[in-house]
Amino acid sequence: MASKDRTKVRRSPHKQSGDPLIVQQIVTRAILAHVAIEVDDQPFCIPVACAPYASELLLHGSTASRLFKALASGVPACVTITSIQGLVLAGSAFDSSMHYRSLMAFGRARVIEGHEKEEALNALTDHLFPERREELRESTPKELLATSVLAFPLDEFSVKVSNGAPELTEDGSNLWIGVIPIATQYGAAIPAEGLAQTAKVPEYISRWPVNRI
Amino acid sequence: MASKDRTKVRRSPHKQSGDPLIVQQIVTRAILAHVAIEVDDQPFCIPVACAPYASELLLHGSTASRLFKALASGVPACVTITSIQGLVLAGSAFDSSMHYRSLMAFGRARVIEGHEKEEALNALTDHLFPERREELRESTPKELLATSVLAFPLDEFSVKVSNGAPELTEDGSNLWIGVIPIATQYGAAIPAEGLAQTAKVPEYISRWPVNRI
Numbered sequence: 511m512a513s514k515d516r517t518k519v520r521r522s523p524h525k526q527s528g529d530p531l532i533v534q535q536i537v538t539r540a541i542l543a544h545v546a547i548e549v550d551d552q553p554f555c556i557p558v559a560c561a562p563y564a565s566e567l568l569l570h571g572s573t574a575s576r577l578f579k580a581l582a583s584g585v586p587a588c589v590t591i592t593s594i595q596g597l598v599l600a601g602s603a604f605d606s607s608m609h610y611r612s613l614m615a616f617g618r619a620r621v622i623e624g625h626e627k628e629e630a631l632n633a634l635t636d637h638l639f640p641e642r643r644e645e646l647r648e649s650t651p652k653e654l655l656a657t658s659v660l661a662f663p664l665d666e667f668s669v670k671v672s673n674g675a676p677e678l679t680e681d682g683s684n685l686w687i688g689v690i691p692i693a694t695q696y697g698a699a700i701p702a703e704g705l706a707q708t709a710k711v712p713e714y715i716s717r718w719p720v721n722r723i
Numbered sequence: 724m725a726s727k728d729r730t731k732v733r734r735s736p737h738k739q740s741g742d743p744l745i746v747q748q749i750v751t752r753a754i755l756a757h758v759a760i761e762v763d764d765q766p767f768c769i770p771v772a773c774a775p776y777a778s779e780l781l782l783h784g785s786t787a788s789r790l791f792k793a794l795a796s797g798v799p800a801c802v803t804i805t806s807i808q809g810l811v812l813a814g815s816a817f818d819s820s821m822h823y824r825s826l827m828a829f830g831r832a833r834v835i836e837g838h839e840k841e842e843a844l845n846a847l848t849d850h851l852f853p854e855r856r857e858e859l860r861e862s863t864p865k866e867l868l869a870t871s872v873l874a875f876p877l878d879e880f881s882v883k884v885s886n887g888a889p890e891l892t893e894d895g896s897n898l899w900i901g902v903i904p905i906a907t908q909y910g911a912a913i914p915a916e917g918l919a920q921t922a923k924v925p926e927y928i929s930r931w932p933v934n935r936i
Binding site for chain 1 (some may be wrong): 809817851860863901911914
């Protein structure tokens, strides 16, 4: 398959977008990606935490994970990030749908090693837990060895954005038609059992972005 | 690869679960799945709406979608449903993680046709938009033809549930350690432009389950 072929959104061409800005918006927010690879003629779809990393996407996992090892070996892969943003209540089941943004990127992962590895792990921590890293102890060499950090290219991709309003019905019925937004929020912090009363919930959590999945 | 092989969770064996009840809990709630298939040596990871269907998972898409056609042709596939339920703030970056539940199912999709197709589409509508179907007009034959409905088996799977509490640090620091829950909620309903003032937001929306992605 020619590379041009696989990034063309065949269906719903109005949803296609090659806008790198939308890609950046999606990866700047997302904390979860799904990665497709094939191992021994069986496709696998693997959920992984992710973070933006210049023009790439960072993924990390255990060096002992069989699927992560396969991904790290440079097999062809597809990384998809999907954000559901609402339910579209139309006048028919057929036209009912969801508001979503999805990014599908194609390529092969690159293993990050050496001094770049710590930097990449810091970028992951800063993305998943903003402002927390300075409170944490440094990672140990053993921990660094146990973690596999990969960078996935974002130069071959397709993006779909579905955010249209449903059409009104023409049958004069009083059916409500519209969109029910879906939003992801943080709940009340749950301290670990036995935590000192003097340890206060960090103030930076109030600044963490929402709608990350 | 032997089938026993691919459903064994190699990493984090304490997270493994073969409990079909957890599978049912996951699919009863989820509205989004990611499907991995390979087409012409390129893996694809496709986001799709889903619904429970007895011991299978319903997926639907356009009959004109190239990827959905491939899936419908019965190629080996992997369907993954992931629900992120919280951020785990530990004392180190290494131990920081997420609370999540994920289901990875392996198999081949079966095309639903004939009189079963309408029944399956109704099940999808009832799952995605509970209680709304009786207000909607029936699907037209043309709409039914344009929609591909697949059932994916849930008999070969692995489940991971990560819901543990982070350990306290022993360095006597006052660092807050615990879990920040992540919850998905509905926002205020947005009526379609031009909708009659007399069309009221359906009362059943208040009964719709949350945390579906």
